[in-house]
Amino acid sequence: MNPILLSAEALSVQRGDRLLIEGLGFTLSAGEGMHLTGTNGAGKTSLLRVLAGLGHALEGLVNVRAGARLIYLGHALGLKPELTVTENLRFLLQVTDLKEKTTVDEALSEVGLARYFDIPVANLSAGQKKRVGLARLLLEPADLWLLDEPFSALDARSCQWLCDRIDLFLAEGGAVLLTSHQQVPVRHPLRRLELGAR
Numbered sequence: 402m403n404p405i406l407l408s409a410e411a412l413s414v415q416r417g418d419r420l421l422i423e424g425l426g427f428t429l430s431a432g433e434g435m436h437l438t439g440t441n442g443a444g445k446t447s448l449l450r451v452l453a454g455l456g457h458a459l460e461g462l463v464n465v466r467a468g469a470r471l472i473y474l475g476h477a478l479g480l481k482p483e484l485t486v487t488e489n490l491r492f493l494l495q496v497t498d499l500k501e502k503t504t505v506d507e508a509l510s511e512v513g514l515a516r517y518f519d520i521p522v523a524n525l526s527a528g529q530k531k532r533v534g535l536a537r538l539l540l541e542p543a544d545l546w547l548l549d550e551p552f553s554a555l556d557a558r559s560c561q562w563l564c565d566r567i568d569l570f571l572a573e574g575g576a577v578l579l580t581s582h583q584q585v586p587v588r589h590p591l592r593r594l595e596l597g598a599r
C-alpha cells in the first residue's frame with residue numbers, strides 16, 4: 402500500500418465569522434490525485450492554505466508525512482513583480498534551500514519562457530506569470546503538490562503540458578491536490594472532494 406502523504410482529521414475552517422468547513426476528513430496517498438471542487442466562496446483556497454500550513458484551522462488536525470516536501474502554488478504565485486523571471490526563480494530556490502531538479506534555464510524553456518528570462522515579472526501577461534509559478538514544479542523536489550486553480554489564465558497548450566506533468570508526477574509516486582472550476586483532463590483518475598456551500 403502506498404504511504405499516506407497528507408491527511409486531515411475532523412478539520413474545521415473558519416474565515417471571518419463564517420464557518421466554511423466542518424469536520425472534514427480525508428487522506429491522500431503517494432500516487433494519488435484529488436480534485437477539490439465547490440462553488441465560489443466554498444472554502445477551497447482557505448482549505449489549501451490550512452493544509453499548506455499558511456492558515457489556521459478552527460479545529461482538527463492536518464498531518465503531512467514526516468520528511469514529505471510540499472509545493473503550494475496559490476493565486477498570488479509568490480512572485481516579486483520587480484524582479485526578473487530568472488531572479489524570481491533563483492530567489493525561490495534560495496528560500497527553499499533545496500537542490501534543484503533541473504536548471505532555471507531548462508525550466509524556463511519547458512514552460513515556454515526562454516525568451517523572457519530577463520524581463521521583470523510585472524511586465525508579463527497573466528498566463529506568463531502563471532507559467533513562471535509553474536516552473537517551480539520543475540525545479541523544486543517535492544512529494545506533494547497543492548495547486549490552487551493551476552489552469553487559470555493558461556492557454557490550451559499550456560493546460561495540456563500541465564496535465565502531462567501532473568500525470569508524470571503521479572506516476573512517479575507524487576500526490577496532487579488541486580482546485581479547478583473546469584474538468585481536469587489528466588489520464589490518471591482523480592478522486593473528487595467536494596466542499597458544500599454553507
Ligand SMILES: Nc1ncnc2c1ncn2[C@@H]1O[C@H](COP(=O)(O)OP(=O)(O)OP(=O)(O)O)[C@@H](O)[C@H]1O
Nearest residue numbers: 416417419421439440441442443444445446447448
Ligand atoms: N482574508 C479574509 N478574511 C475574511 N474572509 C475571507 C478572507 N478571504 C476569504 N474570505 C472568505 O472566505 C470564504 C472562502 O473563500 P475562499 O477563497 O477559500 O473560497 P474558494 O472556494 O477558494 O472560492 P473561489 O472558487 O471563488 O476561488 C469566502 O466567503 C470569502 O469571502
